[in-house]
Amino acid sequence: MSGGTSSRVSRFVPRNWSFAVLAVAVLLVPAFTRDTYILSIFAFMATRFMVVVGLWLLLGLAGQISLGHAAFVGLGAYGSAILVTRADVNPWLALVMSAVLAAAIAGLIGIPTLKLKGHYLAMATMGFGEIIHILLIQLKGLTNGTDGITGIPPLSLGPLNFSDPRLYHLLVWVVALIFFLLALNLTNSRLGRALQALRRSEVAAQSLGVDTSWRKLQVFMLSAVAASIAGSFDAHYVQFVSPDSFTLNVSVILVCSVVIGGFRSVWGAVWGTLLITILPEIIKRFNEDAVNLVFGLLIIVIVVLLPVKSGPLARLQLLLRGRERL
Amino acid sequence: MALLTLEGVSMRFGGLDALQDVGFHLHEQQIKALIGPNGAGKTTLFNCITGALRPTAGRVLLEGRDVTAWPAHRMCHEGVGRTFQHSRLFDDMSVLENVMVGRHARTSAGLLSAFLRLPRHRREEAESRQAAMDALWRVDLVDRADQPASSLPLGERHLLEMARALATEPRILLLDEPAAGLNDEETERLATSVRRIRDEGVTILLVEHDMGFVMDISDEVVVLDYGRKIAEGPPLMIQADEEVIRAYLGEELE
Numbered sequence: 148m149s150g151g152t153s154s155r156v157s158r159f160v161p162r163n164w165s166f167a168v169l170a171v172a173v174l175l176v177p178a179f180t181r182d183t184y185i186l187s188i189f190a191f192m193a194t195r196f197m198v199v200v201g202l203w204l205l206l207g208l209a210g211q212i213s214l215g216h217a218a219f220v221g222l223g224a225y226g227s228a229i230l231v232t233r234a235d236v237n238p239w240l241a242l243v244m245s246a247v248l249a250a251a252i253a254g255l256i257g258i259p260t261l262k263l264k265g266h267y268l269a270m271a272t273m274g275f276g277e278i279i280h281i282l283l284i285q286l287k288g289l290t291n292g293t294d295g296i297t298g299i300p301p302l303s304l305g306p307l308n309f310s311d312p313r314l315y316h317l318l319v320w321v322v323a324l325i326f327f328l329l330a331l332n333l334t335n336s337r338l339g340r341a342l343q344a345l346r347r348s349e350v351a352a353q354s355l356g357v358d359t360s361w362r363k364l365q366v367f368m369l370s371a372v373a374a375s376i377a378g379s380f381d382a383h384y385v386q387f388v389s390p391d392s393f394t395l396n397v398s399v400i401l402v403c404s405v406v407i408g409g410f411r412s413v414w415g416a417v418w419g420t421l422l423i424t425i426l427p428e429i430i431k432r433f434n435e436d437a438v439n440l441v442f443g444l445l446i447i448v449i450v451v452l453l454p455v456k457s458g459p460l461a462r463l464q465l466l467l468r469g470r471e472r473l
Numbered sequence: 474m475a476l477l478t479l480e481g482v483s484m485r486f487g488g489l490d491a492l493q494d495v496g497f498h499l500h501e502q503q504i505k506a507l508i509g510p511n512g513a514g515k516t517t518l519f520n521c522i523t524g525a526l527r528p529t530a531g532r533v534l535l536e537g538r539d540v541t542a543w544p545a546h547r548m549c550h551e552g553v554g555r556t557f558q559h560s561r562l563f564d565d566m567s568v569l570e571n572v573m574v575g576r577h578a579r580t581s582a583g584l585l586s587a588f589l590r591l592p593r594h595r596r597e598e599a600e601s602r603q604a605a606m607d608a609l610w611r612v613d614l615v616d617r618a619d620q621p622a623s624s625l626p627l628g629e630r631h632l633l634e635m636a637r638a639l640a641t642e643p644r645i646l647l648l649d650e651p652a653a654g655l656n657d658e659e660t661e662r663l664a665t666s667v668r669r670i671r672d673e674g675v676t677i678l679l680v681e682h683d684m685g686f687v688m689d690i691s692d693e694v695v696v697l698d699y700g701r702k703i704a705e706g707p708p709l710m711i712q713a714d715e716e717v718i719r720a721y722l723g724e725e726l727e
């Protein structure tokens with residue numbers, strides 16, 4: 148291939164048929180259905196997908212666990228809700244401001260916590276998630292407590308009003324797919340290799356010039372931004388936010404989806420997302436209350452019962468075991 | 474001026490003095506060996522030089538500049554490369570990718586260029602790939618480039634660690650027991666590689682228990698025993714040193 152725009156585009160978009168197939172398939176969904184229920188499942192799938200891809204970069208690629216990622220989704224959702232309904236900020240600007248806030252908070256809490264390994268990191272991030280959850284409930288003046296915030300307007304852009312579920316589907320999936328593409332590119336880069344290297348051995352990575360503390364912080368902030376943006380989209384779509392959407396439960400399910408999808412490739416995030424969005428819908432048909440039960444059992448089965456020698460779970464266990472010896 | 478100078482380097486782990494007041498010079502293009510019985514503190518000294526550990530006392534000088542306790546990644550940028558006694562390869566990457574990680578310090582593409590595959594990043598990737606292949610060539614591992622690192626036999630694992638370190642363009646290369654697990658022929662090949670690397674301008678400090686290899690290859694030897702330097706000098710002198718023989722060599726050389 149020679150010069151010109153087309154080759155430039157094709158280099159940015161790696162020659163990756165799997166990605167093309169995925170993109171075309173999901174973007175065509177609105178051509179086949181107007182069913183708002185199905186479209187709503189897809190809408191949540193898109194935002195979950197963003198969160199899971201971000202978390203995959205942190206956990207799957209760099210090997211750093213976070214059990215507090217629902218909090219970053221919450222920061223995005225509440226950031227948008229508060230800024231838009233209380234301060235009349237433009238929704239897009241609010242989305243960006245919330246993401247910046249999430250990045251800043253991730254930076255602040257990442258500096259001390261990412262020094263920790265294994266179970267300690269898991270507990271520290273879990274603690275952070277719980278603190279945010281409690282703040283969302285307690286800061287009533289700002290968040291309206293357990294009642295949550297209503298009346299968040301749908302997104303719009305010039306003449307396009309994304310309250311139309313099919314239009315929204317296109318918007319949210321284009322954003323999610325772009326982020327996925329960026330993540331694919333990242334894994335195939337100098338920084339992707341550095342993150343993968345430090346997952347295996349921080350000492351070795353450092354000896355090869357990788358500033359591991361900074362790289363871990365960077366990917367933590369990146370995953371927080373992805374989560375926050377996803378939260379903002381959800382808030383505008385549902386037009387309502389409440390603290391129950393951002394619990395430890397959600398954080399655990401997110402981690403599960405990364406583990407189930409596998410650490411081998413960021414494509415694991417696709418399968419993990421499918422599972423955590425489709426499975427609950429199927430279970431709900433039989434029994435509304437069984438969702439948490441089934442997920443709980445699933446986690447127990449995966450973490451405790453399966454005798455694993457290799458694969459993502461073995462990696463997770465290894466990772467939870469902690470610090471490498473010099 | 475010496476390329477690397479250690480002054481009174483000491484390292485204490487709880488009640489254990491792993492290193493006590495160790496000092497010596499490493500001159501440009503030297504091959505210097507560090508020997509001593511198990512637990513003498515050789516690996517600990519490597520960790521102190523490369524910033525993996527902060528010595529509890531003493532100074533590490535690089536061309537006269539105090540670099541004591543600089544973070545390890547910064548020491549890499551300054552041209553200090555190392556291998557590990559117990560290999561720390563990135564087992565889930567290919568051989569070539571392992572070496573490409575070694576280009577990290579010599580490349581600069583940031584998050585944005587990686588995300589967008591900007592031309593600068595693609596150029597750097599191509600250069601990294603080339604430099605990594607060169608490094609593999611220097612240790613005779615080119616034909617393994619595309620294999621998973623986990624598939625390498627023990628002897629080649631250390632060669633890969635060397636290639637990875639070479640890719641960082643070190644001025645000083647620290648090798649921790651490079652000949653461990655090698656047969657005679659492989660050890661011979663290793664010696665040839667190490668000499669060639671030195672001839673290309675890299676200064677070498679190595680830890681090794683294979684005395685034949687050490688005496689054959691090094692210009693100078695430092696002997697550690699219980700964390701103290703008990704002798705330093707050219708191989709022939711070390712072989713004749715009574716204290717060294719008592720502490721270490723007697724058993725090994727016979």
Ligand SMILES: Nc1ncnc2c1ncn2[C@@H]1O[C@H](COP(=O)(O)OP(=O)(O)OP(=O)(O)O)[C@@H](O)[C@H]1O
Pocket residue numbers: 472473486489491509510511512513514515516517518558
């Ligand atoms: N990170 C550490 N924490 C506590 N003690 C340590 C640590 N690293 C090394 N030691 C102790 O310091 C002493 C020196 O160990 P070191 O690994 O430097 O010896 P060595 O000369 O490399 O031995 P070998 O020939 O067996 O590799 C040993 O007693 C060891 O147990």
Ligand SMILES: [Mg+2]
Pocket residue numbers: 515516517558649
């Ligand atoms: Mg040792």
